[in-house]
Amino acid sequence: MLKRLPAPWLLVLPALLVALWHFAVDLRWVTEGLIPSPAQVMRSWYTWIFGSGAAMLSPYSGTWLDNVAYSSRRVLQGFGLAALAAIPLGLLIGWSRLASRVVDPTIQMLRPVPITAWLPFAIAVFGIYDASALFLIGLGAFYPIVVNTTHGVRDTNLLLLRAARMLGAGSGTVLAKVVFPSALPSIFTGLRLGIGIAWTAVIVAEMIAVKSGLGYVLWDAYYVGRMDICVATMFSVGLLGFISDRIIVWAARFLLRWRTLEAHG
Amino acid sequence: MKAIRNLLLIFAVALATPALAQSVKVKQGMLNVPALSPLWLLPDEAKKHGIDIEMVMFQRFADARTALASGDIQITAFGPQDISLALGAGAKSLVGVAGVGSGNDCLIVRKGEDIKTWQEVSDKRIGIGAGSISWLKFAASVQENGLQYNKLKIVNIVGGGSNYLKALQGKEIDMAVVWHPFCAQAIVDGFGAYPTLDHNRSKTVGGLISVLAVNRPFMEKNRDAVQKLVTAYIGVLEIARKDTGRWAKIYAEKAGLPENVAAESIRTTRLDPLMPLESIKRISRFLSDNGVITRDVSGEIAQYYTYDFLAKATGKSPEQLGIKQ
Amino acid sequence: MIEIRGVHKEFAKGGRRVVALQDIDLTVAEREFVAILGPSGCGKSTLLNMVAGFDQPTRGSVRVAGGEIAAPAPSRGVVFQEPALFPWLTVMDNVVFGPKTRGQPAAGYRARAAQIIEQIGLSGFEASYPAELSGGMRQRVGIARVLIMEPKVLLMDEPFGSLDAQTRTLMQELLLALWERHHQTVLFVTHDIEEAVLLADRVCVMTARPGRIKKSIEVRMPRPRSIESTTSPEFNALRREVLDLIREESLRAAMETERA
Numbered sequence: 068m069l070k071r072l073p074a075p076w077l078l079v080l081p082a083l084l085v086a087l088w089h090f091a092v093d094l095r096w097v098t099e100g101l102i103p104s105p106a107q108v109m110r111s112w113y114t115w116i117f118g119s120g121a122a123m124l125s126p127y128s129g130t131w132l133d134n135v136a137y138s139s140r141r142v143l144q145g146f147g148l149a150a151l152a153a154i155p156l157g158l159l160i161g162w163s164r165l166a167s168r169v170v171d172p173t174i175q176m177l178r179p180v181p182i183t184a185w186l187p188f189a190i191a192v193f194g195i196y197d198a199s200a201l202f203l204i205g206l207g208a209f210y211p212i213v214v215n216t217t218h219g220v221r222d223t224n225l226l227l228l229r230a231a232r233m234l235g236a237g238s239g240t241v242l243a244k245v246v247f248p249s250a251l252p253s254i255f256t257g258l259r260l261g262i263g264i265a266w267t268a269v270i271v272a273e274m275i276a277v278k279s280g281l282g283y284v285l286w287d288a289y290y291v292g293r294m295d296i297c298v299a300t301m302f303s304v305g306l307l308g309f310i311s312d313r314i315i316v317w318a319a320r321f322l323l324r325w326r327t328l329e330a331h332g
Numbered sequence: 333m334k335a336i337r338n339l340l341l342i343f344a345v346a347l348a349t350p351a352l353a354q355s356v357k358v359k360q361g362m363l364n365v366p367a368l369s370p371l372w373l374l375p376d377e378a379k380k381h382g383i384d385i386e387m388v389m390f391q392r393f394a395d396a397r398t399a400l401a402s403g404d405i406q407i408t409a410f411g412p413q414d415i416s417l418a419l420g421a422g423a424k425s426l427v428g429v430a431g432v433g434s435g436n437d438c439l440i441v442r443k444g445e446d447i448k449t450w451q452e453v454s455d456k457r458i459g460i461g462a463g464s465i466s467w468l469k470f471a472a473s474v475q476e477n478g479l480q481y482n483k484l485k486i487v488n489i490v491g492g493g494s495n496y497l498k499a500l501q502g503k504e505i506d507m508a509v510v511w512h513p514f515c516a517q518a519i520v521d522g523f524g525a526y527p528t529l530d531h532n533r534s535k536t537v538g539g540l541i542s543v544l545a546v547n548r549p550f551m552e553k554n555r556d557a558v559q560k561l562v563t564a565y566i567g568v569l570e571i572a573r574k575d576t577g578r579w580a581k582i583y584a585e586k587a588g589l590p591e592n593v594a595a596e597s598i599r600t601t602r603l604d605p606l607m608p609l610e611s612i613k614r615i616s617r618f619l620s621d622n623g624v625i626t627r628d629v630s631g632e633i634a635q636y637y638t639y640d641f642l643a644k645a646t647g648k649s650p651e652q653l654g655i656k657q
Numbered sequence: 658m659i660e661i662r663g664v665h666k667e668f669a670k671g672g673r674r675v676v677a678l679q680d681i682d683l684t685v686a687e688r689e690f691v692a693i694l695g696p697s698g699c700g701k702s703t704l705l706n707m708v709a710g711f712d713q714p715t716r717g718s719v720r721v722a723g724g725e726i727a728a729p730a731p732s733r734g735v736v737f738q739e740p741a742l743f744p745w746l747t748v749m750d751n752v753v754f755g756p757k758t759r760g761q762p763a764a765g766y767r768a769r770a771a772q773i774i775e776q777i778g779l780s781g782f783e784a785s786y787p788a789e790l791s792g793g794m795r796q797r798v799g800i801a802r803v804l805i806m807e808p809k810v811l812l813m814d815e816p817f818g819s820l821d822a823q824t825r826t827l828m829q830e831l832l833l834a835l836w837e838r839h840h841q842t843v844l845f846v847t848h849d850i851e852e853a854v855l856l857a858d859r860v861c862v863m864t865a866r867p868g869r870i871k872k873s874i875e876v877r878m879p880r881p882r883s884i885e886s887t888t889s890p891e892f893n894a895l896r897r898e899v900l901d902l903i904r905e906e907s908l909r910a911a912m913e914t915e916r917a
Binding site: 097098099100101103111125126127128190191194196289290291292293294295 | 392393394397398401402403414417418419420421422423424425461464495498499502504619622623624625626
C-alpha cells in the first residue's frame with residue numbers, strides 16, 4: 068500500500084502549473100496583457116487584502132475581507148436553506164413510494180437546468196436583491212443534497228428495518244431512529260457536493276445587483292480589464308470552497324465516528 | 333506568337349488582380365447600442381473598397397475589447413476608456429483610429445421624481461453598469477461636484493439594460509445610469525423621464541461615447557485595408573447624418589425595437605469622427621487616480637491612437653480632428 | 658404455540674409463477690425447540706419470515722398463541738442471519754433499543770440489559786461499537802437485544818451460518834445455556850444437520866422447492882445438552898437418519914438449479 072506522501076509532494080503539481088503560467092505570460096504565448104502573470108496576481112491580491120494607502124477610493128484596495136464576509140454569508144444562508152428543504156424531502160422521497168412517484172420526476176426534470184439559465188427567472192420573481200442570490204445558491208445546492216439523501220434512505224439495510232419493526236418500532240421511529248442515521252453518511256456526501264456548488268453559484272448569483280461579494284468583484288473587475296483581480300477572485304473562491312468542504316468533512320468524521328472503527332474482538 | 337502569349341498573360345493577370353485585391357477578409361465586432369448602429373452599414377460600404385466584413389456580435393464591451401486585443405476580430409468600436417483599461421493591464425495591441433460621437437449616454441428617473449442637483453444624488457439608489465463609459469462619466473461628475481462616489485448607494489446591475497428599467501419601475505433603484513435605447517424605452521413606455529441632472533458635461537471625461545479601434549498586428553500588416561475601412565467608415569457616418577430616418581430604421585430592425593424607441597434613442601446622438609486626445613488622457617488619469625487601473629497610462633496613451641488614417645480619409649489635419657482637445 | 662396450517666406461498670419471478678412453499682402443516686408446542694432443516698432454496702427462511710410477520714402466506718394460516726399474525730412484534734423476537742445491529746449505536750444502546758422505543762423506564766431496562774450482556778459474555782464491551790466486535794460477538798448482541806424483550810417465541814434464521822466453526826460451537830453452547838434459563842418456544846432454521854440435532858427437541862426436514870415438510874424427527878436426547886453430546890451413539894444415529902433424508906432433497910435441489 069502506498070505510504071502517505073510527505074507534504075512537500077503535494078506542492079509539486081501546483082508549483083509546475085504556476086511555473087508554466089509564469090512562462091506563458093513572460094514568453095508571450097498568449098497576447099500580451101490579456102492574462103496576468105502570477106506575480107501580478109499576487110501583488111494585486113495583496114493590495115486587495117491589506118489595502119495600499121494610495122488608491123483609497125479603489126474598489127480593489129483593502130476590501131477583500133468585506134467581500135469574503137458578504138459572499139460567505141450568502142453561501143451559508145443559501146446552503147442552509149437548501150439543506151433544510153432537501154434533507155426532509157430526500158427522506159420522504161426515499162421512504163415513500165407515493166412521494167417518490169409524485170415528486171421525483173419533477174426534481175429530475177429540473178435538475179439539468181444550469182443555474183445560469185435560472186438567472187432571468189430569479190430576477191423576474193425575486194427582483195434584484197438578496198432573495199434572488201439566495202434562491203440561486205439554494206437551488207444549486209439543493210439537488211446533490213436531495214439526491215444523495217434519497218439514495219442514502221433507499222440504501223438502508225432491509226434487515227435493520229426488519230430488526231427495528233420486530234423490536235416494536237413504529238414507522239415514525241423507524242424513520243427517525245433507523246433510516247435517518249443510516250442515511251447520514253450519504254447525506255454528508257450530498258452536503259459536501261452541495262457546498263461546492265453553492266460556491267460556484269455565488270459567482271452567478273452575485274451578478275445580479277448586489278453591491279459587494281466575490282462574484283460582484285469578479286464581474287466588476289472583468290469589465291474594467293482587471294484580469295489580475297479576476298484571477299485573485301477565482302483563487303479566493305477556491306480557497307473558501309476548500310475550507311467549507313473541510314469543515315463538513317470534519318463534522319462528518321465527528322458525527323460518524325462509528326464508521327472508522329476497526330474490529331479487535 | 334510570343335506577343336499574343338504575352339498579351340494573354342497580361343490579360344489574365346489584369347483579371348486576377350481585382351480578385352486578389354478583393355480577398356481581404358475582416359471580422360468586425362459589434363454591439364447593439366444606438367450610437368454604434370450606423371456601423372451596421374459598414375460591411376456594404378467596405379465592400380465597395382474591396383473589404384469583406386464578417387460581423388461578430390458581442391454582449392459586453394469587455395468581450396469586444398478582449399477579442400480585439402487577441403486578434404480574434406480586427407476592428408470594433410468601444411468606449412473611450414477601453415484602450416486605457418487594456419493598456420493598464422499590459423495589453424498593447426489596440427489602436428484607436430476614429431471617434432464615433434457623443435450623446436448616447438443618459439440618465440433616467442421615474443416620471444415625476446426629478447433629480448435636479450448633484451446633492452440630491454447622495455440619498456438616492458443609483459443603478460449603474462460598472463466599467464461602462466456611462467459609469468465613468470457619472471463617477472467623474474459626482475467627484476467634480478464634491479461628492480464621494482464610494483458613499484453613494486450604488487447598485488450594480490449586470491446584464492441587459494432592461495434589468496435597469498425593471499429595477500427603476502419596481503422602485504428598487506431611483507435613477508439608472510445607462511445608455512440608449514434603454515432611456516428611450518422608458519420614455520416611450522411612459523414611466524421614465526430624463527432628470528434635470530446631466531453627466532455628459534463632465535470636465536474630466538467629456539461627452540465622447542465611443543472610439544473605433546483596430547488590432548495593431550493587423551494594422552501593421554494591412555495599412556491599406558485599414559485606410560479603406562476608415563474611409564468607408566467616414567462614408568457611413570455621412571449617410572447616417574444625412575438620413576436619420578434610415579439610421580433609425582436600421583437600428584430598429586437590428587435591435588428588434590419599435591421605430592419610435594429607435595428614433596428617440598438617436599435623437600440626442602451626434603455622430604462625429606473626432607478623437608479628443610486630451611479628453612482621453614484625462615480619462616486615463618481618472619482611472620488610475622481611482623485605482624481602477626494599477627498605473628498611470630496617460631503619458632503613453634497617445635501612442636495607442638493614430639490620426640493618419642482619419643486625416644487621409646477626411647482631408648483634415650490632426651489638430652482639426654481633436655489631437656489637442 | 659405456533660400453528661401453521663395449509664400454508665402455501667408462491668410469488669411471481671420474471672413472469673413465471675414460483676411455488677416456494679406447498680401445503681405446510683406444522684405445530685410447535687409451547688416451550689418446544691424445533692429446528693427446520695432443508696437444502697438451499699427450500700423456503701425455510703420464507704416460512705420463518707411468515708411466522709415473524711415480515712411476509713404473508715398466499716394461502717393458509719399462521720397463528721401464534723391463538724392469534725393471526727399481522728405484523729412483526731417483540732413477542733416474536735427474530736435473530737437474523739447477519740447480526741443487523743445498528744452500527745451507530747453502542748452495544749448497550751443496541752440492546753436497550755427495544756425497551757427504549759417502547760417507552761419503558763430507563764432504570765428498569767438498564768439493569769436488565771447489564772444482566773443479559775453478562776449472560777452473553779460481553780461484560781466490558783457495553784460502550785463498544787459493532788464495528789469493533791467480531792462476527793460472533795455481534796451475533797451475541799443480536800441475541801441479547803431480542804432477549805431483553807422477553808419474547809414468548811424466538812425465531813432464528815441460520816444465526817450462526819456466517820461464523821467460523823469454533824465460534825459456531827461456542828454460540829451453540831451459549832444458546833443452549835440461555836434457553837435452559839428461559840425455555841422460550843423456538844423455531845430455528847438451519848442447513849447444518851449437527852446443529853439441528855444438537856439444539857432441537859424436534860427436527861423438521863423440508864423438501865427441495867416447492868418446500869414441504871418431508872418428515873419430523875424427534876430428538877430424544879436428554880437435557881441439558883452440551884458439545885459432548887455430539888459424540889454419543891444416539892446423536893450419530895439421529896444424524897445419519899437426518900442426513901439420508903436431506904441428501905435426497907439436496908440432490909433434487911441441485912438438479913433443479915441446473916435445469917433452471
